[in-house]
Amino acid sequence: MTSANTLTSKPRILTGDTPTGTLHLGHWVGSVKRRVELQSSHECYFLIANMHAFTTRAEQAADIRRDSIEIVRDYLAMGIDPTLSAIFLQSEVPAIAELTFLFAMLLPFNRVMRNPTLKDEIKIKGLGETYSFGFPLYAVGQTADILAFRPVGVPVGEDQIPHLEMTREVARRFNQIFCGVSEHTEDADHVRLGGTFPVPRADVGAVGRLMGIDGINKMSKSLGNAIFIADTPKDVQKKVGKIFTGRQSPTDPGDVNNALFQFVDAFITDSARVAELKDRYARGDNIGDGHVKVEVAEALNALLEPMRERRRQYEGNDDVVIDILRDGCRRANLVAEETLALAKDAAKLGYFARRLTIG
Ligand code: ATP
Numbered sequence: 001m002t003s004a005n006t007l008t009s010k011p012r013i014l015t016g017d018t019p020t021g022t023l024h025l026g027h028w029v030g031s032v033k034r035r036v037e038l039q040s041s042h043e044c045y046f047l048i049a050n051m052h053a054f055t056t057r058a059e060q061a062a063d064i065r066r067d068s069i070e071i072v073r074d075y076l077a078m079g080i081d082p083t084l085s086a087i088f089l090q091s092e093v094p095a096i097a098e099l100t101f102l103f104a105m106l107l108p109f110n111r112v113m114r115n116p117t118l119k120d121e122i123k124i125k126g127l128g129e130t131y132s133f134g135f136p137l138y139a140v141g142q143t144a145d146i147l148a149f150r151p152v153g154v155p156v157g158e159d160q161i162p163h164l165e166m167t168r169e170v171a172r173r174f175n176q177i178f179c180g181v182s183e184h185t186e187d188a189d190h191v192r193l194g195g196t197f198p199v200p201r202a203d204v205g206a207v208g209r210l211m212g213i214d215g216i217n218k219m220s221k222s223l224g225n226a227i228f229i230a231d232t233p234k235d236v237q238k239k240v241g242k243i244f245t246g247r248q249s250p251t252d253p254g255d256v257n258n259a260l261f262q263f264v265d266a267f268i269t270d271s272a273r274v275a276e277l278k279d280r281y282a283r284g285d286n287i288g289d290g291h292v293k294v295e296v297a298e299a300l301n302a303l304l305e306p307m308r309e310r311r312r313q314y315e316g317n318d319d320v321v322i323d324i325l326r327d328g329c330r331r332a333n334l335v336a337e338e339t340l341a342l343a344k345d346a347a348k349l350g351y352f353a354r355r356l357t358i359g
């Protein structure tokens with residue numbers, strides 16, 4: 001059995017987003033742009049991690065539901081094609097929950113708690129000591145989200161690398177203890193040598209960590225520092241105007257590694273213009289932040305306008321989105337149920353065939 005799939009001969013990828021809000025420019029440069037590039041050559045599964053959203057907003061179930069729908073609209077706006085890629089809800093793929101339980105036994109508790117992304121989230125989101133038991137469990141769940149699809153790669157932003165590392169550990173451990181794969185086996189050889197799971201790679205986008213407009217933290221849905229895909233041209237201008245650099249005057253030599261210049265690099269497509277702006281800014285050649293911001297906002301609006309246009313076709317009617325999710329869940333369950341059956345057989349849990357048919 002290879003990780004290339006049984007439905008098509010294309011290699012598979014899986015990635016997703018949590019409905020703690022809607023999608024922003026960080027998602028585009030960190031992950032979604034890459035997904036759009038891969039969607040013809042790969043069999044793609046894009047998961048809305050709606051169960052995981054309950055880890056931090058259980059008391060806002062209606063918002064989680066609304067954001068799940070809006071994220072699908074953002075995907076469609078950004079060019080994900082639901083006839084090529086399966087867009088699905090985590091809550092409607094029960095094999096993921098079953099695999100989470102099994103994988104939780106393969107990861108030492110302290111190993112999960114040492115995950116630096118989890119630690120950062122606890123700090124940045126101010127979760128203190130009061131986070132739910134489900135919060136660290138989501139990191140285990142994410143290994144199941146991924147491995148349920150036996151993908152070769154996972155297009156993600158930089159902050160997800162520790163989660164991917166844990167996923168790779170689970171895959172190796174599972175293959176070693178249940179499939180007789182030796183601990184000296186190279187990652188690339190696990191499936192060939194009888195492992196159930198490939199050891200998937202993180203496929204980080206062109207900008208692995210886009211800063212937020214606060215100039216301090218990574219752009220994040222839940223930190224109030226994001227420029228959203230669905231923002232209006234005016235909102236974009238206003239938010240770009242707020243990007244914090246700390247520079248005082250147009251004649252101060254500026255730092256071209258600041259947050260504003262990360263936007264220049266990521267979004268102004270004319271590389272000669274980027275070089276010129278950097279040169280003048282670094283020398284303090286009478287070029288104010290305000291001027292650079294006008295050009296950044298123009299570049300962003302040029303990128304976002306076709307997305308706004310596509311988004312409009314899907315606004316107002318949730319039924320179209322629900323139909324896309326229903327079909328995506330049907331396709332996702334075919335693969336995830338197959339994986340679950342393989343994993344249960346390997347773990348001596350396969351007493352008789354039990355395949356759920358969903359959708
Ligand atoms: P939250 O604030 O709830 O953590 P988020 O904005 O970090 O939300 P996630 O749903 O956690 O978004 O991440 C979805 C995907 O987008 C992941 O692959 C993540 O690495 C990527 N991503 C998120 N923010 C950025 C960013 N600022 N730069 C690059 N990639 C990002």
Ligand code: MG
Pocket residue numbers: 220
């Ligand atoms: Mg995040």
